[in-house]
Amino acid sequence: MSRLALLVIRLATPPADREWVLGDTIEEYEAHARADGPSAAHFWLLREALRVVAWAPRHRRAIGRARRGLSGTDLMRFLDDLRQDLRYSVRVLLQVPAFSFVVVLTLALGIGANTAIFSVVNALLLTPLPYKDPDRLVRLVENVPAEESPNGRAVRLSTIQQEDFLAWREQSRTLSHMAIYSSPVAMTLSGRGEAVRLNGRRVSPALFAMLGMPPIMGQFFDEHDAAPGANPRIVLSHRAWQRYFAADRNVLTASLILDGRSYAVIGITRPDFEFPDPQTEFWAPLMPTDVPSTGVTRVQMIARLVDGASLESATAEANVIGGRLRGDPASAESGRQ
Amino acid sequence: MSAPLGEFEQIVLFALLRLEADAYGATIRREIESRTGRPLGISAVYTTLDRLEQKGIVRSHIGEPTAERGGRRRKYFELTALGARAVRDAYQAHARMTAGLERRLKAL
Numbered sequence: 258m259s260r261l262a263l264l265v266i267r268l269a270t271p272p273a274d275r276e277w278v279l280g281d282t283i284e285e286y287e288a289h290a291r292a293d294g295p296s297a298a299h300f301w302l303l304r305e306a307l308r309v310v311a312w313a314p315r316h317r318r319a320i321g322r323a324r325r326g327l328s329g330t331d332l333m334r335f336l337d338d339l340r341q342d343l344r345y346s347v348r349v350l351l352q353v354p355a356f357s358f359v360v361v362l363t364l365a366l367g368i369g370a371n372t373a374i375f376s377v378v379n380a381l382l383l384t385p386l387p388y389k390d391p392d393r394l395v396r397l398v399e400n401v402p403a404e405e406s407p408n409g410r411a412v413r414l415s416t417i418q419q420e421d422f423l424a425w426r427e428q429s430r431t432l433s434h435m436a437i438y439s440s441p442v443a444m445t446l447s448g449r450g451e452a453v454r455l456n457g458r459r460v461s462p463a464l465f466a467m468l469g470m471p472p473i474m475g476q477f478f479d480e481h482d483a484a485p486g487a488n489p490r491i492v493l494s495h496r497a498w499q500r501y502f503a504a505d506r507n508v509l510t511a512s513l514i515l516d517g518r519s520y521a522v523i524g525i526t527r528p529d530f531e532f533p534d535p536q537t538e539f540w541a542p543l544m545p546t547d548v549p550s551t552g553v554t555r556v557q558m559i560a561r562l563v564d565g566a567s568l569e570s571a572t573a574e575a576n577v578i579g580g581r582l583r584g585d586p587a588s589a590e591s592g593r594q
Numbered sequence: 595m596s597a598p599l600g601e602f603e604q605i606v607l608f609a610l611l612r613l614e615a616d617a618y619g620a621t622i623r624r625e626i627e628s629r630t631g632r633p634l635g636i637s638a639v640y641t642t643l644d645r646l647e648q649k650g651i652v653r654s655h656i657g658e659p660t661a662e663r664g665g666r667r668r669k670y671f672e673l674t675a676l677g678a679r680a681v682r683d684a685y686q687a688h689a690r691m692t693a694g695l696e697r698r699l700k701a702l
Contacts, residue, residue: 274669276656276666276667277618277619277666277667277669278619278640279664279666280620280664281619281620281636281663282620282636283666284662284663285623285624287663288620308635
């Protein structure tokens with residue numbers, strides 16, 4: 258006999274009535290066992306226990322508790338009321354299915370929209386960027402007016418020509434620690450079992466120093482990585498390190514074959530380092546001079562405002578430099594944010 | 595005259611009458627189930643007996659411990675005088691309404 262089922266029935270029954278209720282239950286169980294076999298009796302007992310659980314308040318009332326006026330304000334009474342209210346609500350809603358459907362749909366859309374908006378607001382506004390002094394970080398966005406645009410329409414560009422970066426770096430007085438990064442590049446990791454495609458970015462070696470977030474292991478790029486002919490080195494994201502290398506610390510001494518070329522892994526980022534997006538799994542150095550070898554022509558630029566420089570002054574300066582680079586200083590308009 | 599008895603209440607009372615001194619939850623439930631062929635939970639029987647007791651149609655008492663069912667005592671139910679009248683009325687009403695209908699019922 259299932260002791261658990263008996264215990265359930267026992268607990269659902271007021272103490273004064275337990276003896277005869279359990280007695281009846283056991284007697285019934287034995288009668289079932291005699292008539293239909295032990296497994297049928299067992300099944301019956303389990304069902305009876307479930308029924309008692311589902312209908313515990315009614316079960317208690319049925320055996321006379323409410324009538325005798327024993328504690329009417331306990332939890333069972335509350336649960337009983339709650340159950341009745343729920344049943345009533347469901348019944349009423351089922352009577353008007355079209356209305357209920359609209360209500361449920363409205364709630365679902367409302368909750369969904371709220372969740373989506375909160376996710377975005379939380380990521381963009383509420384959670385600060387994990388980098389050093391995030392409010393001093395700026396990104397260059399160029400608004401090209403229609404009359405200067407090659408196709409005659411005003412465009413908003415978030416990238417610059419890679420060779421222009423040197424000019425920006427030389428001419429800007431309001432920005433420091435300038436760095437560029439490419440759009441996503443994918444490389445095939447081979448030589449370690451199954452080949453996998455890794456997504457990454459080519460970045461200025463100065464990028465990591467600019468963001469001011471130390472690696473969890475190893476180191477980041479230095480100025481030698483930007484030198485022509487430097488040994489190819491790579492930084493792995495925490496996620497990629499865990500996913501493809503099982504968080505093996507020896508990865509720092511190994512070299513990886515990416516697109517047939519050998520790279521030394523020099524560092525692993527912290528788990529919350531998601532630059533510029535969480536999909537980025539590696540960072541390789543980007544040299545402004547190696548345009549042909551990497552195929553990267555347009556890059557995004559970020560920088561830090563120098564101490565004392567305001568966003569407005571940096572924007573004004575960027576407008577001048579941007580216009581000059583487009584060859585039309587008078588009507589140039591570019592902005593940073 | 596109290597409120598008229600419901601169909602299941604009448605069935606429970608007939609079971610009490612049949613079982614005489616041996617009427618308690620388990621036997622009542624089995625009696626009804628075996629005679630009507632209607633699968634029945636014990637809670638339904640308790641609910642009805644409780645209602646009938648409130649109406650003064652049945653009364654209950656706890657029996658002496660027995661060797662069966664782990665020595666647990668039983669709660670016996672029996673008809674009160676009001677109950678005896680109610681079940682007689684119900685039976686007579688039934689009998690009068692069904693008198694002479696047997697042939698027709700069979701032909702249905």
